[in-house]
Amino acid sequence: MNEMWTPDSWRQRTARQLPTYPDAAALAQAERQLAGWPALIFAGEADALRTRLAAVARGEAFLLQGGDCAESFEDLGADTVRDTFRVILQMAVVLTYGAACPVVKLGRIAGQFAKPRSSDVETVDGTALPSYRGDIVNGAEFTAAARTPDPQRLIRAYSHSASVLNLLRALAQGGFADLHQVHRWTADFVRDSPQGERFEALAGRIADCLAFMEACGFDAARTPQLHAVEFYTSHEALHLHYEQALVRRDEASGRWYGGSAHLLWLGERTREVEGAHVEFLRGLHNPIGIKVGPTATPSDLQRLLDRVDPDRVPGRVVLISRMGAGKLPNRLPALVRSLREAQRDVVWCCDPMHGNTVSSANGYKTRDFAAIVTEVRDFFAVHAAEGSHAGGLHFEMTGQDVTECRGGAQGLTDASLEERYRSACDPRLNGSQSLELAFMAAEMLKAGRKA
Ligand code: PEP
Numbered sequence: 281m282n283e284m285w286t287p288d289s290w291r292q293r294t295a296r297q298l299p300t301y302p303d304a305a306a307l308a309q310a311e312r313q314l315a316g317w318p319a320l321i322f323a324g325e326a327d328a329l330r331t332r333l334a335a336v337a338r339g340e341a342f343l344l345q346g347g348d349c350a351e352s353f354e355d356l357g358a359d360t361v362r363d364t365f366r367v368i369l370q371m372a373v374v375l376t377y378g379a380a381c382p383v384v385k386l387g388r389i390a391g392q393f394a395k396p397r398s399s400d401v402e403t404v405d406g407t408a409l410p411s412y413r414g415d416i417v418n419g420a421e422f423t424a425a426a427r428t429p430d431p432q433r434l435i436r437a438y439s440h441s442a443s444v445l446n447l448l449r450a451l452a453q454g455g456f457a458d459l460h461q462v463h464r465w466t467a468d469f470v471r472d473s474p475q476g477e478r479f480e481a482l483a484g485r486i487a488d489c490l491a492f493m494e495a496c497g498f499d500a501a502r503t504p505q506l507h508a509v510e511f512y513t514s515h516e517a518l519h520l521h522y523e524q525a526l527v528r529r530d531e532a533s534g535r536w537y538g539g540s541a542h543l544l545w546l547g548e549r550t551r552e553v554e555g556a557h558v559e560f561l562r563g564l565h566n567p568i569g570i571k572v573g574p575t576a577t578p579s580d581l582q583r584l585l586d587r588v589d590p591d592r593v594p595g596r597v598v599l600i601s602r603m604g605a606g607k608l609p610n611r612l613p614a615l616v617r618s619l620r621e622a623q624r625d626v627v628w629c630c631d632p633m634h635g636n637t638v639s640s641a642n643g644y645k646t647r648d649f650a651a652i653v654t655e656v657r658d659f660f661a662v663h664a665a666e667g668s669h670a671g672g673l674h675f676e677m678t679g680q681d682v683t684e685c686r687g688g689a690q691g692l693t694d695a696s697l698e699e700r701y702r703s704a705c706d707p708r709l710n711g712s713q714s715l716e717l718a719f720m721a722a723e724m725l726k727a728g729r730k731a
């Protein structure tokens with residue numbers, strides 16, 4: 281690691297997408313407070329995730345990353361968190377069973393509060409106010425008071441993250457994720473849908489397998505993998521004041537770790553090599569993600585990887601392509617090829633959401649299920665053609681019965697969007713659409729692994 285790195289060396293660089301706080305002293309006070317509190321995750325956990333991701337990069341496992349576009353302070357009740365968690369579990373089981381492949385489970389959760397925006401201001405009826413930048417910065421309501429960046433929100437983001445993470449740890453380890461409970465993971469609104477029925481049939485086969493193995497003398501009680509899951513957290517490392525305040529030095533190794541989540545990612549708008557966000561992340565030992573949009577060139581990527589992963593640490597980097605259906609077949613192959621030639625073994629993950637955002641006729645930001653499926657299908661096809669591993673999928677999803685993305689087996693239309701559009705930012709797949717996609721992806725993964 282370049283010795284010039286320090287947790288605050290990013291402050292010498294241009295930092296895009298950060299809010300301007302009217303009260304700098306109040307911001308500094310909030311940062312000091314956070315710096316004195318415990319990290320939310322620990323070095324050993326981040327290292328374990330890196331080991332899992334190294335297996336994904338070798339084609340021995342698959343990454344499933346999902347959750348809200350933006351979490352909101354108001355919507356972090358136990359039911360919401362549990363519902364997201366169980367849909368991720370369901371998707372993971374569908375992929376594990378369908379493709380006989382271990383799945384690394386990574387939530388966009390317990391800290392996904394900061395949002396990049398295309399404009400610093402939003403103008404409504406001639407009034408201009410700062411854009412909403414996520415609950416860690418300001419409020420969504422269109423009033424001057426709500427939109428003024430408030431440093432106390434950093435403290436709230438920390439405490440919300442801590443309580444969500446506590447619940448996730450309990451759900452993952454405390455019995456809910458036990459494979460014997462697989463029937464309990466289906467939400468009522470999904471149960472009677474075609475996906476729900478398909479999942480129940482799969483759950484039945486899993487229960488039969490377990491019963492058979494146990495009848496043969498297999499001691500399920502002594503097999504921890506059946507009773508608990510490893511579940512990791514991630515979010516975009518956008519708010520650098522917050523992220524810096526949670527950096528900790530691991531005493532045993534002397535290495536620096538981001539303490540706010542297991543994996544932190546660089547967004548499409550903040551990945552320039554000389555910028556503050558890249559500077560910050562390069563010094564942390566956590567695994568990191570990098571969003572890769574349609575304008576990224578092979579040389580951009582090479583320079584970026586040389587900067588954030590000079591030692592080519594296995595499992596260190598997840599490249600999250602977000603090209604847009606239609607663009608992916610033209611853009612991705614050259615990137616994959618150039619990294620292969622440079623002998624860079626990264627995890628390639630597909631975000632089929634952020635390149636496929638459109639406006640509906642009735643004024644909603646939405647995404648078409650068909651476009652999402654097309655991008656995923658093309659992602660698998662490109663990796664099959666290039667001889668590389670389609671390593672994972674990245675979704676904006678929720679366990680709730682929302683109507684934010686069009687299409688899917690439920691046949692959601694523009695008119696449906698008016699019914700239950702609840703996202704604080706981008707449109708998410710609902711529980712039923714998520715499961716539908718998981719069944720399709722399992723087929724693609726299975727075919728790819730056979731080949
Ligand atoms: C996101 O993941 O919510 C996001 C803003 O993505 P991107 O940086 O790829 O636009």
Ligand code: CO
Pocket residue numbers: 349350634676705706
């Ligand atoms: Co988003």
